[in-house]
Amino acid sequence: MIGNFMNPPEPSNGQAYTQKDYKTGILWVCCPHCGKRQFPLSDGARIENQEFQCKGSNCKKLFLVNYNQMHL
Numbered sequence: 001m002i003g004n005f006m007n008p009p010e011p012s013n014g015q016a017y018t019q020k021d022y023k024t025g026i027l028w029v030c031c032p033h034c035g036k037r038q039f040p041l042s043d044g045a046r047i048e049n050q051e052f053q054c055k056g057s058n059c060k061k062l063f064l065v066n067y068n069q070m071h072l
């Protein structure tokens with residue numbers, strides 16, 4: 001029975017956030033755990049519940065990305 005559920009304990013906490021670079025105007029996805037920039041978002045990008053692993057060598061945690069420009 002134990003081990004059937006591998007979901008992380010903090011579903012709302014593990015969500016990435018986006019941050020705009022005002023020099024370049026590029027929107028970046030950032031790790032919610034350490035804040036490291038992960039990858040830029042293209043115009044019109046849509047990402048739903050996609051899991052990524054942080055690129056930070058001291059972090060490497062998993063986070064979820066939800067991005068839909070239609071919400072703006």
Ligand SMILES: [Zn+2]
Nearest residue numbers: 031034054059
């Ligand atoms: Zn991280």
